[in-house]
Amino acid sequence: MELLRNAVRPYAWGSRTTIAELLGRPVPAPHPEAELWMGAHPGDPSRVESGQSLLELVDADPIGQLGTQCADRWGNRLPFLLKILAAEEALSMQAHPSAEQAREGHEREEAAGIARDAKNRNYPDPTAKPELICALTEFHALAGFRDPHETVRLLRTLETPGLAPYTSLLEGQPDSAGLRALFTTWITLPQTSLDVLLPELLDACVLHVKEHGEYDLVCRTILELGEAHEGDAGVLAALLLNRIVLAPGEAIYLPAGNLHTYLHGTGVEILANSDNILRGGLTPKHVDVPELLRVLDFSCGEMPVLSGTPVAARMWQYPTPAPEFELSRLEWSKDEREPVELVCRGPQILVCTAGAVRLLEADGNKVELGRGQSAWLPACNPDVQVIPVEGAPAQVFRATAGD
Template identity: 35%
Template sequence: MIYKLTGALQHYVWGGQNYIPQLLNIPSKENQHYAEWWLGTHSSAPSVIEIGDKALSLTEFLQQNPTALGEKSREIFGEGLPYLLKILDVAKPLSIQLHPTKRQAEIGFAKENAAGIDLKDPKRTYKDNNHKPEMMIALSDFWLLHGFKKKEKILATLAERSSLAPLAEKLRNQDCHSFYADVMQADQTQLSQWLAPIIKQNHEAYAANELGLENPDYWLRYSMEAMDISPEKLDAGLVCFYLFNIVHLKKGEGIYQEEGIPHAYLRGQNIELMACSDNVIRGGLTPKYVDIPELLKVMDCHEVEPQIIPAASHDVRVFTYSTPAKDFALQNIQYECGETHHLKIQSAGILMVMKGQLNLHSETTALSLKQGESAFITSGSSYEIEGLSEGYAVVAKLP
C-alpha cells in the first residue's frame, strides 16, 4: 500500500529563508527561517499520513498497523520506524556535535530521567534512548567539519600560525581527550591570545574575499560574522577549525557520520538520513549548554580520513548509497518522462520527490506526486514509478 505523507517544518534560526519553501512549493513568510523538513515518526515532529479523506500521524498509523513496518524491522527495532529523513538548509553554521552509541544513549537517558531533568530543560543532553548514526547527501556545494585531522596535519596547521604555536606544543605533550578538554574549557583571555591575532591579521583578506574555503582562517571569520560572535566573547569551538577536517562535498556527494565523531555543518543544503533519535552532544560553536564530561565520554578522538560517498551515477537509474548503517539506507531513483521502474520494498519506506513529477502505482493504490511531495510505502509492497517529467526521487528504507 502507498499513502500520501506530509512532513513537518523546523524553524531553527540557523536555517535559510527560501530553499525549503521553494523545494516544497509552499509560500515563505518574511523573516521566517526554514531550517529542516522532517519525514518520520520522531515524537518532536511526526509526519501525517492521508487515508482517504482522513489524516492521522504516521505514529498512530503504525500503532494501528504494525505489520506495515515489516517483520525484520519489528524484530530488530521494535514497533517504531527506525529512521528519520530530513532536508536541511544550513545558512549559518550549526554547533559542533556528536552522537552517542546505543548503549551510551540508554544509560544517559535513564540517568537524566532518574535525576528528574525535564526533556525540554536546556541542560538536558539525552532526548531519547537511541543512537544516531547519520548520512547526508549534498544538494548543493556543502561544507562541514568531520572528525579530527591526522595529528601531523593538526600540528602543521597550528605551527603555521604563531599565536597557535603554544597549542601545538600542548598537543605534543597531551592525549587528544585532555587536549580537547583544555581547549573547550579555556577562558576568554586564553581564547583571545590564540585567536585575536588571526582575526586581526585576516581582516582585510576576508573582507576582500581572498581567503580560500579550505583555509580554517576563512571559517573562523565567517562563523564569527554569521553567528554574531564578538572578539570579546569568543566561542572555544572556533579553535576546532584548526583541529578538524574541513570537508567540501560537491552536489550529489555524501558522507557518513559514525557515533562519537565530532562534526559540524557549515553551509549548504542536504538530504539527511539517520536513526530515529534527537540525541545531540554539543562540542562548541553554540550559545547552548555544553556538557564537557559527557562530551569527553562520548567523543571519538581517533584520526579520521573523510570517506566521501560517491554521487549517484546517471547510468545507474536505481542507486543505493553505500554506508555501514543497519538502521537505514537511501536509494536514489532517476527517471525521464515516460521511464518506468518496477520496485519491491521489504521494509517500510518513505519516498520523496526531489525533482520533476511521477506517478506511483501499487497493486491497490495510485498517487501522482510532484517535487517536494512524499509517500509512505508499507513493507512488502511492489510498486511502479513512472516519470512524468525528468527528475529523481529518494527512498528511505532498511538496508
C-alpha cells in the same frame, strides 16, 4: 501508499528561501526554515492524507506498517527520520552517542530525575543517532578530526604568540591522544583566555586570506564562525576538523562520536529516530564538556566521501554500517523513462527532489509526486514502479530501514 504532509522546523540557522521554494510557497518565507521532517518522530510526525499522523498509523498496526523484522528489532518504532536540511548559517558543533552510551546515559539521567525537556538533558531517549547527509546543492561541513600532522602545519602557518604552546602540544604528540589533549585544553579554557586567544587567531586568519594562502578556505570558515560566535571555544575546535565541500549527490556518514557541524547548503539527511545530542560549541545551548569527552571519537584522518553505489539502473545506494536506515537515490535524465521497481518488504519514505514521478502498483493504483512531495510505503504495500513524468529530469530519494 499515501502522500505525506510534513512539518517544517524553523531553526534560526535555516534558509528563508530553500524549503519554501521546494514546497512551492511564497519566497522569502517570513522566518528561517531549517528542516523538513518526514517520518514518525514524536515531536513532529508526518501526516497522511486522512489527517492521521504516521506515528498513530504505526502504533495501530506496527506489523503491517513496519514488517515483522523491523517491528521486532526496533520495538514497533520507525527507526529512521528523513529530512531536507537547508543551512544558511552554521549549526551547533555536536556529536552523537553510540547505542551503548545512549542506553547508559538515558538510564543515568532517568535515575537522577532530570526532566526529559530540561536544558541540561543529554539523553532524552535510549537510542543511538548515526546520520548521513547527501548534498542537493554544494554543501559545506566540518566533520571528523583532521590528520594531526596536517593540523600542525595549519597551526604553524597561523601561529601567534598565544597559539604557539598549543601547536607545540600537538606537534609533540601528533596522534589521537594529542588531539584529545588539545581539544580538552581548548574546550575548558576560561573565558578570559579565550578573549585573548581568539582575536589573535582571527587576525592571523585575515592576514592569511589577504595573502591567498594555502588554508584560505579554512581561514574564511574560522572568520565566519568567529564573527557569528564571538568568544566561543568551538571556533578553536573548528581548527581541528576536516573542512569538507560536497558536490550534489555526494554524501558523508557520521557515526557515533564524530564531531561535526554543517556550515552551508541544502541536503537530504537521514538519521536514526533519536534526539541525543552532545554539543561542543557554536551555540548558546548547554555544553556538557565531561559527557562530550566521554562520547567523542578522536580517530583522525580524511572523512570518506560517498558518491553512491549503483545497485540497479537509475538507482544508487549509500551503504553505511547503521542498522537504523539506508538511503538510495533514483535519477532520470530528461529523455529517460525506464521505471525502477521497488520491492516493499519494510517501511519506505520517498521524496521527490527534482521533476515529478508516478508511483504505480500492479493493480493500477497510483500516486504522483511532484517536487517537494513525499510518500509513505508501508511494509504491507504491493511492490511499486517509480516512473518519471515525461518532459523533465527527475530525482527521488528513498529511505528504508537498514539490514
